[in-house]
Structures are given as structure tokens and as C-alpha cells.
Amino acid sequence: MEGLAAMKRMVILSGGQDSVTCLYWALARSEQVVCLTFDYGQRHRRELECAEKVARLAGVPQQVVNLGPLFTGTSPLTDHSRQVEHYESVDVLPGGLEDTFVPGRNMLFLSVAASRAYVEECDSLVIGVSQEDFGGYPDCRESFIKSMETTIAEALDRKIEIETPLLFLDKKQTVELAAELPGCWEALAHSHTCYEGQFPPCGECHSCLLRARGFDQAGKVDPLLEGIQNAV
């Protein structure tokens, strides 16, 4: 492929739809891509296996950082005694801050990633945040990302860019982007999204509902579900 930048990019790869799309976005435009996956005791452990599978499929080196039970607080993603909310449809999702908010998660992920990027001499970090479909999480907004970028430069005395290809995209547009990126569609069949960590996905949590709406609105079948149907 022509015109690949000499930039070295580090992608934060959770194994979900957004980060998988970011990985292929990075692969389409840079010579060197590495990825970083966080194990923070998340309820959706399957995400980790998905991330490993996708990294292998994409042929990129992956570092898995085990943060242990680092996050305290009441998010059902990290406090497994709590229930993940289920909804009848995407239309009844509440507004405002979701109770799945893990305080400081992206700040912490980007701090660790910046430290690794410094050592590995990466030029940028790529993270799949979106301020469109973001569950009210404050650390998915542009103002946070801009501030974090400045903080990283101050902390390290080195500029490391934070790239957010999905920042202004809704899930429909993210699906359309994925469809255009070489290799991405196949990889999405191995991605994960469900907050419950279920496979097949529960179809009723915030994350499942948003993913389903995105594919619906883009008029495409989710390759993850297609894979399940074919297997049946």
C-alpha cells in the first residue's frame, strides 16, 4: 500500500467493535502498529480473548497489561456483585451518566499507554472513544482528550499524539468506516461488545443495543452475529 506514514502508532485494543476498527484504521495508514490491552478485572473477560485473537489476525505485536482489581467504585463492569442493566430496546436507554462508568478508566489507560509509548518510541496513541455514543462518560469527550494530550507532553517532555478516529462518529458511521478498512470486517467477527461478557451477546445491555442499532442503521449484518448464525 502506498503512502504509509513512517509513524509508529500504539492502539489501545480492548477487543470491542470500536477498538478493532481503530486498529485497522491505524494499519491502513502507518508502517508500524503495536497494540496494548488492559486486563482490569472487567466482567466482560471475553473481551481479552477477542483482543488476542484480533491482534494475532492483524499480525501486530500485543502487550497485555494486568492492572488487577485497580478500579474501585460501583460500576458493574468491575464490581461483579452488581447487575448490568438490561433494556427492552435502544429507544428506552436512559440519558446521562451510565452506571457502568469506571471513574478515570481512559485517563489511566492513556497514562500507562503513554509510558509504554515513550519507551517504545511511538508517535501516537490511538483510542476508540466517541462523544456521540458514549453513555455520558466524561472521558470520551474531545475536551478530555485534548487535555490528556497536553498532560502527557508535560509529564514526559515529549509530544505523543492521541488519535481518536471515532470521536465524532456515531455507531452507524463507525460501521461504515469499518466496512471500508481492508481486513476490518473479518476481524469484527471476532470482536466483542456485550457488557455481560456473554457469547452469544445478551442483546439487551447498553453496549449490545448500541452496536445493533449501528449495524441496523448502516443496513449491514453484524459479522459477529453472522458467524453465530452460520455456526448454528
Place this chain on the structure above:
Amino acid sequence: MEGLAAMKRMVILSGGQDSVTCLYWALARSEQVVCLTFDYGQRHRRELECAEKVARLAGVPQQVVNLGPLFTGTSPLTDHSRQVEHYESVDVLPGGLEDTFVPGRNMLFLSVAASRAYVEECDSLVIGVSQEDFGGYPDCRESFIKSMETTIAEALDRKIEIETPLLFLDKKQTVELAAELPGCWEALAHSHTCYEGQFPPCGECHSCLLRARGFDQAGKVDPLLEGIQNAV
């Protein structure tokens, strides 16, 4: 004591001279103090025992966060196959960035602390950085702290102050401050500083030399060394 603020402060307590002084600075001015200690595989493991001892002595709740071998890179503080530099005296310390720099350490510590502070409803984080005696570490400068404070507010949608009582003090002034804070001097006898993690301290690493100069210039005997002499 009169005039204690209703503020709840979280002190990042490494167990070294600076953070112990910060703990007593916080105790002198707030009703509620908690502390947070990081185990990041540091060479100077004794620091952790010191932090526990000081927290107990001060009667403050302590959380110890195990980050495991989170930091990569070439700092001899985290790469134990490397040697800590020794110097004949404080006068021959090199300028510029010390090779002990752990990239992103304070950014990461403050990110974790902010997440915990959010959950525990603390109003401020207290950290013992100083831009006077700082080994060239960029994450000990005011510009980093200010930026980090903004980033935390953006990430959490809540203002949590970062207080840095030592930011503009050199080690002599830090010793003078400690001498004025009730209980602090006694606690310093249990503090740790040596990068080698030795006890008695090696006396020849960057950290030992700066500590010794501070007590010298303040015309006081380091209670840590006094304790050793009394024990002999």
C-alpha cells in the same frame, strides 16, 4: 486544633521524606486524611514498609495499590538488572534528566489516585513533588501538575485539587517545614529515601545525597540517622 478544614485529603505516600512531610502537612490542616501507596516493583522495597509504618503511626487509613511490573524502560528503579549511580558528593551530581526517571510515574499515580478519590469523595490529592530538587523529572514541574488537574476534572466531571506543598521548596526548606509540623519529625525517623533500598541508607545515591544536603543546610540531624546511631 482549631481551624481544621472540612476537606478530605488523599496523600500519595511513598514512604520517603517528601511524602511523609506532605502527610503531616495534610494532617495539620484537614479533618479527614487518607493515604495511598503504590507498589510498582520498585527497587527500594523498604519504602513500602516505611509507608505502612508511618501511616500506622499517623493513624490514617492506607490503601496499597499493587501495580505489578507496570513500568517498562531502563530506570534502575524498576529494571533491577541495572545499577543505581553512586556519586562521591552532592557537588558532582550531573544536571539534566536522571537515568532513574520512570516515564509517566506521577501521571499514572495521580490517575489512580483521582479514580480512588472520586469513589471516596476526597476533595484533594496531595503529592510531594518539588521542582527544585527533582532530578530533571518533567513530571515534578508546576506545568505538569496544573495540566494534570485540568485533565482529572475533564475525565471525571468533578474538580479534585492537586496540592503540592513542596513544589517550590528545596530540601533545606522541606526539612524546616517538617520541623514545624506536629508529629512529623518523629515520623521521619521511619521514612526512607535511598534508591538502593538499603538500610542504613547507602549515602551515595542521588536521593541520599540530596536528603543529606537538606538536613545539613538546615543545621539539623536527620532523625533517621540519629535513630541508627542510637541503635548502635
